[in-house]
Amino acid sequence: MTDIAQISPAPVDDAVFAAAQVSKSWPFEEARKLVKRFPGGKRDAAGDLVPVLFETGYGPSGLPHIGTFQEVLRTTLVRRAYQAMTGGHPTRLVAFSDDMDGLRKVPDNVPNKDVLTANLGKPLSRIPDPFGTHDSFAAHNNASLREFLDRFGFDYEFVSSSDRYNSGAFDAALINVLRHYDAIQAIMLPTLREERRQTYSPVLPVSPSTGVVLQVAIEVVDAEAGIVRFADSDGSLVEQTVLGGQAKLQWKVDWAMRWVALGVDYEMCGKDLTDSHLQSGRIAHVLGGRRPEGLIYELFLDEKGEKISKSKGNGLTIEQWLDYGSEESLGFYLFREPKSAKSLHPGIIPRAVDEYWQFREKLATQPVEQQLGNPVWHLLRANGYHGGDGDKLPVTYGLLLNLVGVLGAGASREQVWSYLGNYVINADPAAHPALDTLVTCALAYNRDFVAPTLQRRAPLANEAAALTALDAALAGMTADAGAEAFQTVVYEVGKEPDFGFESLRDWFKALYETLLGSSAGPRMGSFIALYGLANTRALIAEALAGA
Known part of the structure; x- marks a missing residue:
């Protein structure tokens, strides 16, 4: 992780620069939107180049997951493609945590649930940490996000919603929302059910009596001073400022405000946020800004073709993927066809591992034009992403799984390496770290999915x-x-x-x-x-x- 405001990428090779101008690979297609948005590069009032800002969002009501990883990875790939297309123009990547959001329900995977139950509705950053390790529930999950992103070597700047609201950094943007309150309502109210319209407000005040983020109608008393009037939880009428962390914005309005306040140029999102993306773009225009460029990607499906749901538990966690496959294979799987729905279950991991290494082996012999269409070219340039040892795996993962399957569920790492000595030159784990990782993965995959289903039949x-x-x-x-x-x-x-x-x-x-x-x-x-x-x-x- 880096805290500097501007990343200075490595110089772009002339051949790569030329090939990037015509590449049809999706990261370059996305980057081309930014090149069109900023002919000659993004510049300030003085005409100097300034960083193009990429953003990814995170809701810290839960721990980082495979969706978090794929959004940061894919955004990083577009960022690197933009740098290649522009000869190294400056960029930034912000990982934004929406930790001023009110806690709506208690997650299943936390201890001391009574701590959260007692604080439902309060901003995530003002709720005690049920894990007992940080100042708040949001601080715990934010730390997990940063540890998660650091683990994979992403270059990013962490920005907290609560820090921005509480410090007053968003005050000017909040006043701007109040100035355009009626115009924002005109955008949002027609999209809501009748009963929701009665209490909808773009601004959500924090109750002075309970600390809960209130979903109530407000009256703008003084837009320039940031003063609003609303009914508190006990029915009493309250006049209060929305500045300095005493209010937050509704989701779609908050998204638009953030784009304008931070100057976001690129942010992708899932298909489930298509409507939010549309309405937030309209609101951003009202606020005097512009909707960022971005990709709307398809969602993950389980092995039955059903949408993955946290509550159903029918998905695949990043920890599970890394139990059964490599980091590179996960990146490879997420790279391909982002606009197509992707199955996400253990059965797709072995093929993803072997296909990654097939593409990696091809890379060195491909002309640069083809390299830019090779997923591995992009992955190797995403924050030092690499595979470990060389450009060829001496044994495919599929073959490794067959070996482990024959050896049985009780096979050990040492036993597998003894057999690898029949096939691999210098069969030493230290000499082949990527293969050694896959040996461990194969043992786990065989134990959990292969061994229980293997049944040899008698030959005819x-x-x-x-x-x-x-x-x-x-x-x-x-x-x-x-x-x-x-x-x-x-x-x-x-x-x-x-x-x-x-x-x-x-x-x-x-x-x-x-x-x-x-x-x-x-x-x-x-x-x-x-x-x-x-x-x-x-x-x-x-x-x-x-x-």
Whole structure:
């Protein structure tokens, strides 16, 4: 994390600069909106270049999650693309915490819930921390956000809503809202149900008696002085300033005010905020500003295609992803097709891991024009994002999972590395840290998802005959014959017409189901080389015994 106001990016290579002008990769398409917004760069009244401001928002009523990560990552990718397109124009990224929001309900995943229950409705920054580690509930979750973002090396500036309101930094913006109170109401009231219209106000005063953020109608008494009149919780009529943290704004108005007050140029949001984005843009115009550029991205779905809900618990946390896959694979998965709904469940992790490394291996041989369309090019430039050791993984994650699946739920890291010695040069975890990370992930993934479902079936008569022939062929080979030689033998056996396979696919499926207990599997030559010739023949013997 950095506290400086302006990030100075590395100089942009001429070839990258030229390719960026025509790249169709989505971060460049998004960055192109900013280039069009600021021809010649964003400049102040004196004509000097000033940073383009990117923003991401965070609601600290809960802990950071995978949605928080994807928004900061994707925004960072657009930021880096803009820098490439402009030859390194300055930028800033603000992570904004809306911690003046009133607590609406008590989260399920916190201790001492009675502490929060007793303070419902109060600003998150004025509620005791149920974890007992910080000055407030918001401070605890804000610290978690900063730790979370720092963990992944993001360059950002943290801005707290409560700090801005309480310090008076938003006072001028609040007065501006009061000046345009009627115009804002004209935008918002037609979008509300009749009963909501009766009490709706763009400004939410904080009760002087209870400290609760009130959802009540107000009367503007003196816009320039920031004075309003409203009915307090006990029904008494109160005249009070909205300045200095004694009020906050309704969500859509607050979003628009923040854009104008901070000078936000780019902010993306989920599809569920489409209407908010539209109305906030109209309000920003009324306040004398301009809606920032941005991407409206699709939401995550579970494995049944249903929208992910925190209350249902049908999602996938970032901690779970990192239990079963790498940081790079998560970034890779979130990079692709942000305007398409994405499934988010454990089953997509292995493929994401292997596809990341496939794209990474391609990168070095691609011309720069193709590199800019490669997700890994973008990820490697997002705050020093990197994969660990080299541009090629010596063993695919899918193959690693097959090995661990055969070894069983009780397999250890040391045991897996002993088998990797059959296949990997210098099979030392210290020499292959990225692979070592995936060994740990594979053991966890196998334990939780693979081992409980594996079930080897007995081979049919023709399959048993083919397995017998394969075993005889392998008996004439040496352990160091290599994956390609083993693969050739497997092919030759499967092509034999006497065994009755309609296609090689049927032969491979039989191998997977009888030897590995799964309907899909690895390239068998690679598996034999990894698992070992003698061990593979033992697997075949077990399958034939079951026949």
